Amino acid sequence: MNPKSSESHLESRDRPQQNVLVLGATGSIGTATVDVLRNLNQVDPARRWCLWGASAHSRVDKLLEIQAEAERWQSQSSPCRLLFSDQDVAKSRVESERSLQNPVNHAGSISVGPESLVQAAQSPEVDTVVAAIVGRAGLESTLAAIESGKRVALANKETLVVAGPVVQEKLNNSPAELLPVDSEHSAIFQCLQDSKNSPRKLILTASGGPFRTCTKQQMAEATRESALAHPTWEMGPKITIDSATMMNKALEIIEARWLFGLPADAIEVMVHPQSIIHSMVEFQDGSVLSQMSPPDMRLPIQYALTYPDRLPCDAPIFDRQKNWNLDLEAADLDRFPALGLGFEVAKVGGTAGAVLNAANEEAVGLFLDGKIRFTDIVDGCADVLRHHNFEPSPPLGRLLQLDGWARGELRKRMNLPS
Ligand SMILES: NC(=O)c1ccc[n+]([C@@H]2O[C@H](COP(=O)([O-])OP(=O)(O)OC[C@H]3O[C@@H](n4cnc5c(N)ncnc54)[C@H](OP(=O)(O)O)[C@@H]3O)[C@@H](O)[C@H]2O)c1
Structure with a gap:
């Protein structure tokens, strides 16, 4: 940042x-x-x-x-x-x-x-x-x-x-x-505006997506339609599927690591189904700040355009008179193993991000085309990630090569032609 x-x-x-x-x-x-x-x-x-x-x-x-x-x-x-x-x-x-x-x-x-x-x-x-x-x-x-x-x-x-x-x-x-x-990173950025000291923790919130309360078995049977039915955000199909697997949050952990320059173990994920608290920052003195607004991307987009000015925005404002339940739950890394991959990749860096991203893009495309099951997306990504030859400081050209390799490898592991 x-x-x-x-x-x-x-x-x-x-x-x-x-x-x-x-x-x-x-x-x-x-x-x-x-x-x-x-x-x-x-x-x-x-x-x-x-x-x-x-x-x-x-x-x-x-x-x-x-x-x-x-x-x-x-x-x-x-x-x-x-x-x-x-x-x-x-x-x-x-x-x-x-x-x-x-x-x-x-x-x-x-x-x-x-x-x-x-x-x-x-x-x-x-x-x-x-x-x-x-x-x-x-x-x-x-x-x-x-x-x-x-x-x-x-x-x-x-x-x-x-x-x-x-x-x-x-x-x-x-x-x-x-x-x-990204609303989560914009929220963190906004919370950090007056801070001269590095924060202690960044707490990314996640809606939990359409399968927040589902069992692993139910997720294994998820259809394209059910995975695309996001409860709080209207987004393009790729990020909507990423939200359902929680790979979107995994990508955001990695994004936060590079944007804010904090190590992976200073980043936490909490599930917040209402999508009002867009993320939080815990400071060295233990104080926690959050940014709140109804889920609407026009606000973070406008702030990125006009920063540091804040101007009236068309997005709805947080109606404080309404009876809100602002729930925060611990994220379940067992039902949503993508989160573990996100923390792992944010920790090791190097070639891991390019491999995870490419495997995920390929897998999401295959799921949307009806060729693999919902749970194959993250399982396949984990498999490809484990089988790549990690390099700590790759140049851009190598990352682009690995992008192609990871897509082919994902298809191979799903027994599909390249
Ligand atoms: N949607 C959200 O609320 C949200 C929130 C936070 C972050 N993001 C991030 O914002 C990005 C866009 O998300 P989105 O939901 O807006 O996606 P989207 O609705 O699917 O739109 C994707 C855009 O990219 C273009 N595009 C697709 N493939 C392309 C290619 N190969 N080369 C060049 N352009 C290509 C599309 O063009 P055509 O439509 O003409 O095909 C379209 O303009 C993603 O990285 C997502 O993670 C989205």
Whole structure:
């Protein structure tokens, strides 16, 4: 975590127009970010919040809607650039339907291929990059934004899981600011604002997902539909399955380890089914601070964009007059073995994060396609992790190689062709 208050950042924050690039704009975090930008243009008249560019992978129509929406609040001289990471999708749809119909307005505003996301993240016109692509696919563009000294609002936790030390090194050599969007990490970040001493414990809260009270046997029989039915959060399918296995919390343990620079044994997980307390920090004097708000990602997204300013937000506020039961329960590592993997990987670092992440992404995809059982996801990840040749200080290239290896290995262990 390195929010910097160098002069260049103060100047950039004071600029009358804030250019925001949203990578993964068509997803759950991406669309919530567009809502936040619309709101900021109403509540922060001193600055114009401009959707400079937005990326999609498969949902072309959704991206075109987002562009049309942005055109309603930002001037014609600041059109929203469209980025398509999947070349084939973009070619077949966009060129024929939109840019050719309206070549003047959109000429030059469409870029295709994964490298176009990296180039956009490096553009000197961009102030803030919202990293909201799901999975390891978000790694290169997030690293490019950090190298280029941007403010990075990080939703893509997989970047830190795969390459935490690489990110840290790049942050040390760049004026970039990395601000958390994950509600738990945003909560911790908010609680740490006035503290000069390192905290004693970070307590990540977890909703417990749809299977919080289920037995292992019941989880073994979980269907795609039951695993996708999250009780408190509406999110994309991958993170929703990660929440059901609690692999999401495992990834967040690793994310917290790199964001806040504390060892794994200073991180705890507590189950909090209401998702109001987003996380807590225990300080050296034993005092515990928490951040509370109803589950809505617009608040942490907005805080990452406007930090250190706090501006009115569209997200609902915590209704203190209501009869709330704010329960906190110990996390059950036996029923949710993903948590143990998270602590283990946060402890050893090295190649373990890249292997766990890739095995999990592959396994979640296979579960969603109906090819493996729910409990195979974490069992398979544990198996792949145990069988990899651990290296303590891998370069980025090695991590990317291992990503491919772990995906193949997971399929092999599930008796599926590569
Ligand atoms: N949703 C939440 O509440 C939440 C909370 C905290 C953290 N996060 C994190 O935020 C990230 C995004 O989550 P989400 O729930 O918003 O996911 P999502 O709804 O599935 O959206 C994913 C986004 O990534 C794009 N994408 C998918 N595959 C891609 C690829 N190979 N290359 C480039 N772009 C690709 C998608 O494009 P198309 O839609 O066009 O295919 C979409 O814009 C994840 O890392 C997640 O862990 C999410």
